[in-house]
Amino acid sequence: KAGVTQTPRYLIKTRGQQVTLSCSPISGHRSVSWYQQTPGQGLQFLFEYFSETQRNKGNFPGRFSGRQFSNSRSEMNVSTLELGDSALYLCASRDLGDYEQYFGPGTRLTVT
Amino acid sequence: AQTVTQSQPEMSVQEAETVTLSCTYDTSESDYYLFWYKQPPSRQMILVIRQEAYKQQNATENRFSVNFQKAAKSFSLKISDSQLGDAAMYFCAYRSLRYMRFGAGTRLTVKP
Numbered sequence: 001k002a003g004v005t006q007t008p009r010y011l012i013k014t015r016g017q018q019v020t021l022s023c024s025p026i027s028g029h030r031s032v033s034w035y036q037q038t039p040g041q042g043l044q045f046l047f048e049y050f051s052e053t054q055r056n057k058g059n060f061p062g063r064f065s066g067r068q069f070s071n072s073r074s075e076m077n078v079s080t081l082e083l084g085d086s087a088l089y090l091c092a093s094r095d096l097g098d099y100e101q102y103f104g105p106g107t108r109l110t111v112t
Numbered sequence: 113a114q115t116v117t118q119s120q121p122e123m124s125v126q127e128a129e130t131v132t133l134s135c136t137y138d139t140s141e142s143d144y145y146l147f148w149y150k151q152p153p154s155r156q157m158i159l160v161i162r163q164e165a166y167k168q169q170n171a172t173e174n175r176f177s178v179n180f181q182k183a184a185k186s187f188s189l190k191i192s193d194s195q196l197g198d199a200a201m202y203f204c205a206y207r208s209l210r211y212m213r214f215g216a217g218t219r220l221t222v223k224p
Contacts, residue, residue, distance in 0.1 A: 033212065043203065043214035056210050088155060099145040099207045103157035 002027065004093050004104035012110045018079040021107045025072050025093030031055075032074040033101065034066060037088040046089075049074055050096065078109075086111045116206050118215035125194045126223050132179075133189045133218045135204030144208040146180065146187045151217075152200040160202070163187065196222050 005024045013019050025032050033056075034046040045058040049068035066076045072093075078085055088108050092101035115138045125131035137146070148160040163171045163180050171178050175195075179188045191198055199222045204215040 035214075042216045045212055090157065092157075100147070100159065100162055101207075101212070102159075103149075105154070105156050108155075 004091060004102055006089075006091050006104040006107050008107060009105065010108045010110075012112060013081050014112055015081055015083060017081050018077065019081060019109060021076045021078075021089055021091075021109070023074045023076070023091030023093075023104060025074070025091075026102055029093035029095050029102070030072050031094045031096060032068055032072065033092045033094075034074070034076050035090040035092065036060075037090060037106070038084075038086070043090070046076070081111045083111050085109065116204055116213045116215040118202075118204050118218050120218045121216070122219045122221070124221045124223060125191070125198075127194055127196060129194055130190060130192045131194055131220065133191075133202050133204075133220070135187045135189070135215055137185050137187065137204070137206045137213075139185070139206065139208070141208045144206060146178075147205040147207065148176070148178070148187075148189045149203045149205060149214075150198075150200045151203060157203075161189065191220075194222050196224060198222050 007022045031050045033048040035043050037043045047066050048056040052068045063079045068074045088106045090106045091104045094101045117136045144165045146163045150158045150160050161171050161173045161176050163178050170180050175192045177190045201217045201219050203217045206213045
């Protein structure tokens with residue numbers, strides 16, 4: 001099986017812009033989670049989607065949103081970008097009933 | 113709230129020697145899993161080992177083993193016969209149905 005894929009791998013945006021990141025889970029996995037990784041805050045949970053519905057949400061402002069499509073692919077959107085949004089954004093998928101997650105390679109977002 | 117603490121920001125080990133990375137967690141839940149992930153410079157998160165909370169037997173994967181002390185809420189990782197390729201950031205993670213929390217990470221250096 002192919003692993004979790006994320007696009008784009010690298011992105012540079014300007015403050016105030018918005019950005020959309022994409023994640024394709026492992027075939028058959030219906031749950032997709034998103035994480036933000038920064039040197040200061042470490043790995044933080046953003047949200048988890050299953051069957052096109054957000055199931056769990058971390059403590060992030062409303063500027064961070066996501067969605068999941070019927071084929072389980074997921075997108076994450078960040079509006080009105082701030083310098084502090086510069087981070088590695090990781091996506092992970094899992095099979096329902098399994099606690100184990102498989103991570104994608106991440107999208108490195110730089111906000112200038 | 114569930115928290116995961118890794119008290120060793122950095123550790124160093126001589127090649128072929130054994131090293132133990134510490135992790136403690138706090139939870140009131142009874143059903144959860146614990147994981148150790150490895151993140152090499154490529155930033156790809158790789159699962160090293162998992163432990164189901166309901167299992168008393170410590171998990172082992174080749175050179176990697178855990179010491180799971182449920183009552184003490186401790187979950188340490190032992191790496192035997194350390195290899196240069198083991199050098200990476202290691203994250204301890206807690207997963208329940210609703211949450212996944214990561215520790216701050218331990219940077220492991222392997223000296224030849």
